[in-house]
Amino acid sequence: MNIEVRNVSKSYGGQLAVNDVSFKIDRGKLIGLLGPSGGGKSTLLRMLAGLETPDTGDIIIDGRRVNSVAPQYRGIGFVFQNYALFRHMSVYDNIAFGLSVKKEKKAAIARRVEELLVLTALKGFEHRYPHQLSGGQRQRVAFARALAPGPELLLLDEPFAAIDAKVRKELRTWLKSLIERLGITAIFVTHDQDEAIEVADEMLIIQQGKLEQQGTPMDIYQLPQTPFVAGFIGESRLLPNPDRLRGFEDVAFGTGHLSAIVRPEFVEVGRGGEIAFPSASEKGVVRHVFFRGAYLELEVEAGGNLLPSRRSLDGEPMRSGDEVSVLVHRLYVLDRGSACIVENPLKIDPMPVHI
Template sequence: MSLPPAAPASDRQGVIVDAGGKPGFHKMNIELRDIVKRFGSLEAVSHVSLDVRDGELFTLLGPSGCGKTTILRLVGGFHNPDAGAVFFNDRDVTGIPPYERNIGMVFQNYALWPHMTIFDNVAYGLKIKKVPKGSIGERVSRALGLVNLEGLEKRYPGQLSGGQQQRVALARALVLNPDVLLLDEPLSNLDAKIRLQVRAEIRKLQKDLAITTVYVTHDQEEALTLSDRIAVIDKGKLQQVGTPWDLYERPANAFVADFIGINNLIPGQVREAAGAGEEITVGTEVGIFLCRSDVRLETGDPCVICVRPETASIGETESAPEDVNSMSGAVSFASFIGNAVRYDVEIGSGAIFRVDVQNPRNHKPYAIGEKVRVFFSTKTTLAIPA
């Protein structure tokens, strides 16, 4: 998505200044300190602390009902915490209403006025703020230009596609020159192909404007694709914060390992311990494995072994190099997933181990029930606390 000449020009030493010399997107850090939010007896958010850095796209990720939208609404001022505080640039904004926080909000259902033109929908917030009429037209045109909707000002929402309506909602948020952009499941109502397109546009636009953005989604792929950093939430509690790479390669616990992507999880117990980052020996019902661990685990500690399907291989030979773990099993299912063939291998006690065989054109498939051996490097075998 290209920016028109009239778009704000970035000055990361201070603020972004629009074509008229007026301040636009300020530098903004967001901090949540030990936030608690209850609805009756339900603790929807339980002692969550987060630090969202200036200019980053920070995603709240988790299953439905985990509390991520509640956290977003606490940032925006739509809810007030029962304990803890919210800070914008070290300023305590707890209890300050949304219209005084200078935020832009994009809702899941777009929340467009069906009886208003696109121009009037985008201009609505400016009129509420009593922006001079002379500058409204210029600001609306610039906002629509940012989202590639020039020339559609006179249409109504019902005349636009879902992707175009989502862009209108985004333009309506950006036209206010918010310090913080909040997006609540903004792509969930779009079909798969349009979702990919709008996702890429949102990411590029956010980077071009360098606006601090908090994004809510339950879609793991969406979060991994869009985010600078991700906070994984479950049952109102913060599970882990990190880059997409960190969460995928170094999950902090079994929930994150299971929720982010596809993972083979094998429960076990530490037999020989070592320092964090060094190889340890773990005993399981299906074998003894050498693993790496990012945290200190002691001998006797219960743990979970994590192996990604794409890091494993499948074969018939019994032998394996010293730095490769292996175990036997039988193929219970096979499926073609485009860039790979995925095998479900039963490894004992009904447990299933998934293996993705890359380059399926060069692969001779295994039959259901065929005895095989699964191999995975000790370097890609991660042990985490149970």
């Protein structure tokens, strides 16, 4: 199912929830709809489902304008954040519900439910009730129920929000595999960046009702197009004095509207000869060290900036107050409504060693 949203807006009480949003989604894609709380993600999803009607603009599904088409005639399955299972019904009856409403024959319903029980790894649980299942199992029942009528588009509103971290990671891997096997289009709302980056084929970044950027997770992470995306994706930090960092003195930060963002992976911290480009490095002082399990998270002061960085546990430990060498490999430079990567121009390959 191909989706096109054209200049769609929606307001509540004069407050714009979705503001002139346009995008296209190709058939079979798994799309992550990502943004801060209150940004318009769920409103946009509900308009796609037919649960809300756009004030302006058009929603096109497979070439057909569906603004006034009722939800049950759009060929869409919807999975809610809180599962919305019928507590008085068994797993079997929950999955069969949509087919029963459509008055499908009992034999056809039984075949479809059996197929979905196997597909969602719920075989053997069909006679249990929701309160007898784990959170992950209840969510899989919700997926199965949404898939039962054979939708071509699956919409998921924060599908893993109510599940603990370990099960959530397992479920999102399972969901990606499931969508790939079924070959249907799916859109899921999330505020979890790791979830979107891991699962989605493409991401839509929504903020204050506006579409900031659409692209693959790698493109959006590596090539943010707006200041919001540059600051929202990844562990980003806005710098107060980027022009005081070695290699970036000539960037025109003093024009009044330029600023810069740095990420931990942009900053290399070391001792002695650990840094491969000494000509581009400068002196710094470790201010904070945090143990994160697999690595140390550092905050290092250099050039009037507190820079984030990471250090492997294999290296010599660092402590607050240690004097170190700091190399900033690159920055995201923000200019009004755009963002671009600026590499440190002082990074020159070290002299080759002849043996």
